[in-house]
Amino acid sequence: MSLVPYGLARRVLFSMDPEVAHEITMASLARAQGTPLTWAYCVDTVNDPITLAGLTFPNRVGLAAGLDKNARCIDGLAAMGFGFVEVGTVTPKAQPGNPKPRMFRLPKANAMINRLGFNNEGLDAFLQNVQRSALRRQKKPGMLLGLNIGKNAATPIENATDDYLLCLDGVYPHADYVTVNISSPNTKNLRALQSDEALDALLGAIAQRREALHQQHGKRIPIFVKIAPDLDEAQVGVIAATLVRHGMDGVVATNTTLSRDAVKGLPHAEETGGLSGAPVFEASNQVVRQLRAALGPTFPIIGVGGIMSASDAVEKIRAGADVVQIYTGLIYQGPELVKASALAIKAVGK
Secondary structure, eight states: HHHSOOOHHHHHHSSSOOHHHHHOOOOHHHHHTTSGGGGGGGOOOOOOOEEEEEEEEEESSSEEEESSSSSSOEEEEEEETTTTTEEEEOOOSSBBBSSSEEEEEGGGGGGEEEEOOSOOOOOHHHHHHHSSSHHHHHOSSOSEEEEEEETTTTGGGGGGGHHHHHHHHHHGGGOOOEEOOOOOTSSSGGGGGGGGHHHHHHHHHHHHHHHHHHHHHTOOOOOEEEOOOOOOEEEEEHHHHHHHHHHHOOEOOOOOOOOOOHHHHSSSTTOEEEEGGGGGGHHHHHHHHHHHHHHHHSSSSEESSOOOOOHHHHHHHHHHOOOOEEHHHHHHHHTHHHHHHHHHHHOOOO
């Protein structure tokens, strides 16, 4: 059980610039993991296993990519009771991301806007951190680890596949599953990869490389694709068909939104970037429902977007998700949200 009420920590963190608060939090997690200090924030893990894509998730609540871009805090995050944690997005080369300031809180809307732009230390540093984690060194069954891959900002969009394949080669031996991120709004033209021909070409190349890696490493790692909430039903249907055609194992729905309809008039509402938190909840759920209708009852869907309470987590499952991820909700509500959501989902069943 957590020894420090998150409300106290949040007041301090919310008095700081959002990115500074993020950096301090992650540095503190990195220092505390593997030490008795973990008890300051640890949460018991709810046992509610589910098997998806050949993997057994200890429970249905995970952490979305973006919080731990460099995989520095895998063990610290595991102590919060997640059934699975996704780290990244990682790109082949280190890059600084977009100019600061690039993170903004909208507390009245329980929301955030970011335009970080895949800032990370690059694939080599990322893999070193993954391999140093106790989760990977112990190789015991438990929390699952997803590794999220993307393209460098300097890579022309017509060469994006090269970046994804480089990352896939690197992360494949170390991942429980891999997520292909084609939906961040903060890398120029990235979302164009969701279009019909571009997605078909990218996933075809990834599927072919995955088969080679399967033979090389003697194991088949599931691949998920992360899509945006700003898609209409026809676009969702095309994406669904393309996922199936290329043998992808699941979909993550959704990333942040470009829409500002729910936050008009609020401070920072017009900042460029992706909006996350409560305002994206309904749009995300709509995409989840459309995916479930297009993909049928058995295709794995990870639902993410706007989960700020345990009841939100349950509603995401009812929309059609098999498991859920949180990020902005963790910032606003703290680690207690992980256990509360896992318990609520367990109580209602699937």
